[in-house]
Amino acid sequence: MKLTMILLLVLSMFFWGCMPYYIRQQEFHTRFQQGRLEEASQVLDKSREASRRRNRLLFLFNQGVVQHMKGNYAESNRFFEEAHILGEDFSRNLADEALALLTNPGMLEYRGEDFELLMIHFYKAMNFIQLGNLEAALVECRRMNIKLNALNDKHRGQNKYQRDAFIHNLMGIIYQSAGDYNNAFIAYRNAFEVYNEDYLRLFGLEAPVQLQRDIIRTAHLTGFSDQRVYFEGKFGLTNSDVLPAENEGELVFFWQNGLGPVKEQWSINLNMVRGEGGVVHFQNEDLGLSFPFLISSNQAQGNLGDLRFVRVAFPRYVERRPVIASATLSGNGKASSFELAQNINAIAFQSLQDRMLRELSTALLRLALKQAAEKTLRKRNENLGSLFGLVGAMTEQADTRNWQTLPHSIHYTRLVLPQGNNELVLNLYDQAGALRQEIPITVYIKAGQTSFVNYHTLHSKPPGMP
């Protein structure tokens, strides 16, 4: 009786741990997606899963977004600042790493993907702008620049996410709003290069026309007339159409659409092929994978003797398609459409693919360690060995954690509006082009200044739904 209870307990723990992270966080995500932000924040505060040290970064991400959406900008920045420091100061914890090697990588402290760590500064800069602290927003710009450089240094190779066009663009937008046209120009020009060279090839995303206009405008405002003429010719645009009049100001509207992907687990089967001179290849021909390992003695090969194939648990992203397909912003007798500036969904898939080979070999090492331990135990005691094998199989899991309150994609538009309160309408259209929702938004515009709105539409389909 007692034994059954223990077994049940162990099994239930196993199945809970087995669930992908987004299901374990369901309670929070349901509320978040329905826009019940206050409740979502409370759930997060109470959640045992979220309070673990190894999940601290994810807790901070989620609270930061929730507080930002609630308009508690200072509070949101408190969370994001801690997340930034956590990301910067991350030190290797060898105990965690050893544990992860023997169990699964979900035991490691969550470090954040590069694009996630960059997005901290998007939210922080937006928060500071809403708080009227442009100087602090510029500090975030400089931090973005440091992280962009680090990202660029980390990866070598052509087809990788190693430069972020949107973040360069964002830096330009903020520099421009602070009147630093020179730095804005440099950031915009860098952004264009990345859109044109990387984003187009990797994600099929072209440089926004707004960015082209902004390059020309900041070149003009900095006094780089040669650059202005060059880019006017290159883009086929002229500088005349964009300057606001004396009693007008500007609005930069970021529309964050849907929700980024979640992670789930899948298994890869690898055949073991013994080669010459103690080399063992783990192969999966369907995926075109092959990992050679050197095992130096016959006896060690014997340890792996009855092994024909191994099953490795690996994470993969699953898209959550947004319900809204396009949007326009109307007001002041004009309607302007949004341009796609960042596809977080695509970047997530790309990032994981970029490091798949490296992660797979860690996963293989993990498996080999477990199996070696099982083997030794089995020699001593058959039952103990079997038990360990069972536990080993049970703990073999992929790390399915990621920042799940990020948008699927970010669109933006820039408008010139008269000073004072402006009544705008955000019109949301679905895939079929039908108007789904009209959201009234009031913006206060100060003459000669740039105001920002950051609006997140959360409607999205469940993971994997077409």
Place this chain on the structure above:
Amino acid sequence: MPNFKFLKNMNMRKAIILSAMFLVVLATGCQQRRVTRIDPDRAVDLSGRWNDTDSRLVAQEMTADILSRPWLRRFENSNGRVPVLIVGEVRNRSHEHIDAETFIRNMEREFVNTGAVRLVQGAEFREQIRMERADQHEFAAPETIARWKREIGADFMLTGTMNSIVDQHRRNRIIYYQVNLELTDMETNEKVWIGEKQIKKAVSN
């Protein structure tokens, strides 16, 4: 290629040793963070991008050059006093976000400390000082008030540009920076001094 030597002869004793090592790792726990203070004059190159050393080299070169050229003596001879400078804009046309302020401040400090050139406040903080002066006229004791229209007009304006060229092939990169500073006569628009500092770095990964 990972070497799985430890799989060999995995008998009980080795298992014990291995678990002991594992425990040691557990006990050692987190890696200690180490911070070392280093001399600001020491050149440390990490990424190949613009850094403090570049800024210092520009400041050294420019300061030494500007103070040793004939424009200074010519001005002193014809006017019987040291010239007054104002620092204008240093435009950044390079591919990086470079702050000119670090070397401009170095130069300014050298000007003021040697007394060879006098400096007046540039556009950035001038307005703030004027506001404070206006404030004094409202609230300060009359005998302590700073008077209006006593600002010193500058004889020359220092402006500049920063340019860069990056040449890259596979894992090798050449980064070239050129910083130019110019001194222009406020009355005649004549350029009286042009300073240049070139920095070239080869980076290979």
